[in-house]
Amino acid sequence: MSQSNTTDVTAYMQSVGQQARAASRALAAANTGDKNSALMAIYDELKSAKADILAANKVDMDKGAKNNLDAALLDRLELNDARFDGMLQGLKDVSALPDPIGEVTDMTYQPSGIHLGKMRVPLGVVGMIYESRPNVTLEAASLALKSGNAIILRGGSEAFESNQAIAKCILKGLNKVGLSEHSVQVLETTDRAAVGELITMTEYVDVIVPRGGKGLIERISRDARVPVIKHLDGNCHTFIDSDADADIAIKVSVNAKTHRYGTCNTMETLLVDEAIANELLPKIAEAIVKADDAMQLRLDDKSQAILNDNATLQGHLSAATSADWDTEYLAPILAIKVVSGIDEAIEHINTHGSQHTDVIITDNYTKSQRFIREVDSASVMINASSRFADGFEYGLGAEIGISTDKIHARGPVGLEGLTSQKWIVYGHGETRA
């Protein structure tokens, strides 16, 4: 369908929402085997439609090139052989995960006689809003199905043909096993008004999961009436304590900064205790610059005093401004600050950080425990690279996203993030006195 005015979009989205709600009821009652069969039926459909999907993607790519999309966006848009196969493997992996639904916990007798527990259930209807990468369409659909949720997918207009081609296979797969075809609905409009409807239909949508740039996430969070599981930014710190093991400090810092730049769990600021800064900071800085010659180090006054005359670092150094402490570079740039000790480190992290992932390198028991307790971030680590903050590294088997919220889901979010728990009561005729 294509919309020409807002009334049409509203009516279209209302009908999408109603269908999703109805499908979610059926999915909540679907058994694990049926859900897995659906995933494997979709797998088969995708496999045999590979040529069609890659052709649709080619149409998007050509259009993108004509519209002068930037190289990074085009790269994310592209589906090649390897990515297509990876996408299918991901589907298989999700189907092999344990079903989170139906788990009953904390079943206890209460003084009244009732037997009370909690049962894990789907949230209901998930709304997903994302940009460019068409493999997200399949990934999100498979995670939603596995966790018994219906999903409404709103991909970027630049990936429209790719997403529709993938949607066609999902639909066929659902039909084959007799699950409602409204379990997964990929919007057939690129009208921006559809997003506005999706994030405010509280009667039909239970949670919104946006994926994309910070601007998109902020816009959605601001306008949404439906709860949002969101990831804003990752301004991650590594604090080198005075009792740090030097080798660990160096190798973890290098890994946290240089393993990948575009990821949210990459270190952006290095904090070094002044007691060991003279000895250890040059070694860490040299190792980081050695790992990537393009590295730029932004230094506070004290680290300038230590590093400015270092021959190896010439051409890599500049003075930090106050903005540096609040910046997620996503680039070969590292801010460095010498701090008076753990108090200043924790204070700096809680003030300037994004509550994503922060690390202490230390061999001191007391300071390790203070850091774990007092740093208010989704992931707090001792002697490990911040790059481990990831659904797969955390053993979740899948990742819906990484949440910087405190409500509901925090940090890497697996299938459980798309579930809720209801209270269940097994009674024997009890009445309240």
Add this chain to the structure above:
Amino acid sequence: MSQSNTTDVTAYMQSVGQQARAASRALAAANTGDKNSALMAIYDELKSAKADILAANKVDMDKGAKNNLDAALLDRLELNDARFDGMLQGLKDVSALPDPIGEVTDMTYQPSGIHLGKMRVPLGVVGMIYESRPNVTLEAASLALKSGNAIILRGGSEAFESNQAIAKCILKGLNKVGLSEHSVQVLETTDRAAVGELITMTEYVDVIVPRGGKGLIERISRDARVPVIKHLDGNCHTFIDSDADADIAIKVSVNAKTHRYGTCNTMETLLVDEAIANELLPKIAEAIVKADDAMQLRLDDKSQAILNDNATLQGHLSAATSADWDTEYLAPILAIKVVSGIDEAIEHINTHGSQHTDVIITDNYTKSQRFIREVDSASVMINASSRFADGFEYGLGAEIGISTDKIHARGPVGLEGLTSQKWIVYGHGETRA
């Protein structure tokens, strides 16, 4: 303070927010003993200020009477001896609860070598907005302190003097044990603009808990940018299945409807399987009317056919309109519908209910399990009164509120609802490959 314009309120709320955030950092690191000492110090202050507090409440009551507040509101506003003592007992009870903070769960080694777990931590800053009942001031403050959260309290203007008198004692108690006096801030303004600020200060407030009428909750939910743990309405059902035990059906129905009317977990609609309606519905209806002579029964066509000629029920019966299925009466009124079986019952509940608490009365295994699984409500019960949906009956020891949301906290919310979990990683120098 008192505000004359919006700029003042904004500046005031910003400063309240900043102070709360700073206090929340200290509270998150406070140990259990200190938090309990603070609660008991507040207990002592309240005990010795009893006369002052009751006098302040008298000022509010007199002003309320002069302003023609309705009787129900005045009743909720009143602090008498018994309520004051109950309030103090509640404080003692909270101090005796286990501390939810610091609990570490799911600590496991991952293939990378990191030791990964989850630690329960406070949410940070809670904003509470409530009406009339001044004991909520103390209850909310004690729950926040116990769970390591700072709290900003915004009570109704009708309870201003009572709330300020209680706040003074809280402040003294906090001072006595050396906890920040900004841990609990009772707003010193009744300017409505303060609420608008409180629910949008995402940088300083982590969650809003509103308590009050549906209008207040809807307004707050609509305008809030901070996540809200909310309770909208309780349109609770009891479904009498064809395999119900007659005695249980009767006594649970009577209890669920007539135990109290103003509570959200009171039954508002009775659904009866047509296979046993002729035999059982008259007995249930008679027992309910016998329990309260003021009871009004609103009947669908089929139940009219069964009950209209019943001598005992004359004067209690009327025809239901479609609006009845969606109404929370909070009064001695009950809607009754005869359904064709469990399918129609579940469909009716999921369509018309408020996802609060719904009950099946049955002795059939398969139907009991279908009901538990397929009814999408915060509490789903077999053979027990819906009146059990309550934080104390569920053994939570305290109740922040009852949530009709699916995100974060669902159903009765105890201290855990004011907490979050962060991931903690104990490493040994691991880096990501």
